[in-house]
Amino acid sequence: MRAALLQLNASDDPAENLVTTRRMVAEAADNGAAFVLTPEVTNCVSQDRRRQQDVLYHEEDDPTLAALREAAAAHGIWLSIGSLALKTDDADGRFANRSFLIDRTGAVAARYDKIHMFDVTVSETETYRESAGYRPGEEAVVAATPFANIGLSICYDLRFAYLYRALAQAGAEILLVPSAFSPVTGAVHWEPLLRARAIETGCFVLAAAQTGTHNAKTGKSRQTYGHSIAISPWGEVLCDMGQQPGVAVVDLNLGEVAKSRKRIAALQHDRAFRGP
Numbered sequence: 001m002r003a004a005l006l007q008l009n010a011s012d013d014p015a016e017n018l019v020t021t022r023r024m025v026a027e028a029a030d031n032g033a034a035f036v037l038t039p040e041v042t043n044c045v046s047q048d049r050r051r052q053q054d055v056l057y058h059e060e061d062d063p064t065l066a067a068l069r070e071a072a073a074a075h076g077i078w079l080s081i082g083s084l085a086l087k088t089d090d091a092d093g094r095f096a097n098r099s100f101l102i103d104r105t106g107a108v109a110a111r112y113d114k115i116h117m118f119d120v121t122v123s124e125t126e127t128y129r130e131s132a133g134y135r136p137g138e139e140a141v142v143a144a145t146p147f148a149n150i151g152l153s154i155c156y157d158l159r160f161a162y163l164y165r166a167l168a169q170a171g172a173e174i175l176l177v178p179s180a181f182s183p184v185t186g187a188v189h190w191e192p193l194l195r196a197r198a199i200e201t202g203c204f205v206l207a208a209a210q211t212g213t214h215n216a217k218t219g220k221s222r223q224t225y226g227h228s229i230a231i232s233p234w235g236e237v238l239c240d241m242g243q244q245p246g247v248a249v250v251d252l253n254l255g256e257v258a259k260s261r262k263r264i265a266a267l268q269h270d271r272a273f274r275g276p
Contacts, residue, residue, distance in 0.1 A: 001147045001252050003035040004028030005208040007228040009245045010039075011215040012046035014055055018064050022071055024247050029075035031249050035147070037080040037208040038068075039228070040155050040180040041097070044085050045210060048219025049133055056095060058087045065100065073106030078145060082178020082208055083114065083154050085134075094135040099152050099178065101143050109145070112152035113137025116160055122184050130156070140166055148173040148254050151203070155179040158193050161200060168201035169267055173257045175203045179224075180210040186225025191237070199235040202261040204252055206230050211243050233260035 006024045010017040021042055028036045043064040046052050059065060064084060072079040079102040086096045097114040115138065117131035140163060141152045151172030157163055158177050167175060175197060181190055198205040211226030226243040230250045241248050261267060 001035060001254060002033050003037065003206060003230070003250055003252055004031065004033035005206065005228040005230060005239070005241065005248045005250070006036065006038045007209055007211050007226060007241045007245050007248070008039055008042065009212040009214060010042065010045045010210060012044055012048065012051055012055065012217055012219070014043040014064055017043055018067055021064070022067060025068070025071050025075065025077075025079065027247050028249065029077050031247070033077065033249055035078045035080070037082065037176065037178065037206055039082040039208040039210045040178045041085050041210065042082055045180060045214040045222055045224075046216060046219060047222055048216065051216075051218045052085060052095065052133070056085055056087050058089075059098070062086060069102055069106040069108070072102040072104065076104050078103055078147075080176055080178065080208075082176070088135065090135055092135075095133055096137075097130075097134045097154060099154055099176070101145075101150065101152065103145070110141055110143035110150075110152060112141040112154070113139070114154040114157065115140070115163065116156045118156040122182055126182065126184060128182075140170075142167055142170045142172045151175045153177050155181060158197065161197065164197045164201050164203075165267070168203055172201070173203055173254060174252075175201065175205045177205060177207040178209070179207055180222075181225040183223050183225045186227065190225060190227055191229065191240075194229060194231055195235045195237070198231040198233060200266065202233045202257055202264070202267065204231065204233055204254075204257065211245060233257050
């Protein structure tokens with residue numbers, strides 16, 4: 001099965017980003033990809049809540065979702081929209097960071113709202129409080145497709161190994177980790193954590209990422225790490241896109257999942273224990 005990772009340098013203008021994303025989806029399909037993956041916040045990279053209020057939509061009205069559903073149907077591909085920033089009806093006005101899996105007909109096959117919020121102080125000058133603008137999800141999701149069972153996650157979820165173990169034990173064979181990762185943490189943690197999740201679960205891990213300095217019409221520009229990556233169930237790096245926007249195609253042999261799990265059947269070896 002041929003998959004394609006899209007590495008984006010999205011701005012805070014969803015209409016502008018959609019033009020680029022649709023072009024890359026078409027390029028991926030032209031290169032034979034049957035499964036195409038975009039990164040976290042495909043529609044809008046912004047740290048300005050007022051800007052987000054002005055340019056974001058509810059799911060049912062979102063033009064990016066509608067256009068990418070049409071693109072999936074037009075190209076006859078499965079499409080992972082890593083996530084979209086969307087308005088909600090929550091009383092506190094917080095947004096949803098929501099991933100979508102789209103089938104070949106353009107229908108939404110699965111949705112997942114990011115569970116773990118990126119509330120961290122990376123350095124004295126780099127602080128994030130994702131929960132101030134986004135409400136956390138509460139449900140883990142594994143989606144069945146004709147080619148594999150797919151476990152959904154988003155970015156900061158990566159640091160919570162128990163989520164991925166639960167997804168794998170629920171049948172996931174491919175784990176998705178669409179991201180907009182910090183350059184500081186990415187340089188040290190990105191690849192080791194992704195390889196660990198693959199090795200622990202015997203799953204393919206596919207992580208499409210945002211990259212570079214993101215143009216902002218208002219507010220502070222954000223920087224992300226890039227390095228969209230595909231990893232085998234044995235922990236081998238199949239591709240690493242570096243820091244340039246673009247499309248990378250990778251061929252996946254799903255038989256490697258069963259082979260890796262037969263060699264090390266750790267998913268079957270859980271034991272209850274006391275303490276600490």
